[in-house]
Amino acid sequence: MQAKALLKEHVLKIASLTDDEFDYFFSHFKPETFKKGQSIISEGDAVDKEYFVIDGCLKAFFVNDEVKMYILQFAMPTWWASDYAALYNKTKATINVDCVSDAEILSLSNSDREKICSELHQVEHFFRWRTNRGYVAAQKRLLSFMNNDTKTRYEELLALYPALYNTVPKHLIAAYLGVSRETLSRLYNASK
């Protein structure tokens, strides 16, 4: 689907904008394309943009002192990604975002988001509910991590991203779940 149509469908599920208002909203986004493996945000960067995925898949991740990778989030089409702590607090990135596949995205700067939120009440409404849903998803993921329930995490992942198992390398899925490749294979075979 064309970038503009995909974003419009996504926004109108939450907010009421006229065609003219949506066109104005959309004029603040910038199309960008990235290659598989390309870095979008690296630890230590200044972060000024958030990214709406049109096509492809991003991952937000960090690597600890023992060089172990943890995947915080995948971002498939209609998902948003950034280092939101850095973006909102205007601090340096503490996580990385890169491309699991070639990706087509729309980027929006911090200042443009605040500008259009203040200009159009319905845009502020949209972003409030976008973040409300992100908050609930982050809390759900925290709960399953606290409870250390790998099976639930696996099932939640498949429910969130049904296409993921066929499109993303297994070692990245294992890094999202916080398990070994072997545990992932066991879960996969048990669920068939």
Added chain:
Amino acid sequence: MQAKALLKEHVLKIASLTDDEFDYFFSHFKPETFKKGQSIISEGDAVDKEYFVIDGCLKAFFVNDEVKMYILQFAMPTWWASDYAALYNKTKATINVDCVSDAEILSLSNSDREKICSELHQVEHFFRWRTNRGYVAAQKRLLSFMNNDTKTRYEELLALYPALYNTVPKHLIAAYLGVSRETLSRLYNASK
């Protein structure tokens, strides 16, 4: 501090409201008092309200099949608490909220929040940023859980709630960190 003054100071840090607008906003909140140990939300309840803490301390928690308690969040004065997944999605509660101490709170219903957000753009702005910050806090907590870094979790907890160590029973702090009482004592002694 008086409930109204505390909420006003909290809101005006983020949003610009005239005195009349704030009075109108405030008129949608209901003061409630709870006793130590009293339940506010129980698993399976319908959830219609969120809670702004004026005095005392709440905890949001769940208990797994092995009757082990996990604390998702403490809520001290000027913090908000609810089962947001249930509140936003209009589903039954999957977590519990109760009182660590006697508590004085202001409650706001789901429908009143949406009503005042739609009536006053600055109120929508306030709630967007309230949730943005909650999202960042939840993601930070998820990162430290994924990395299984108990020491960082302990330090983050003390930074978030400096008064907590003296006001909340140690077994609840351990349940927040996801560690045993013994590990907690070791961290506490090492940090002195």
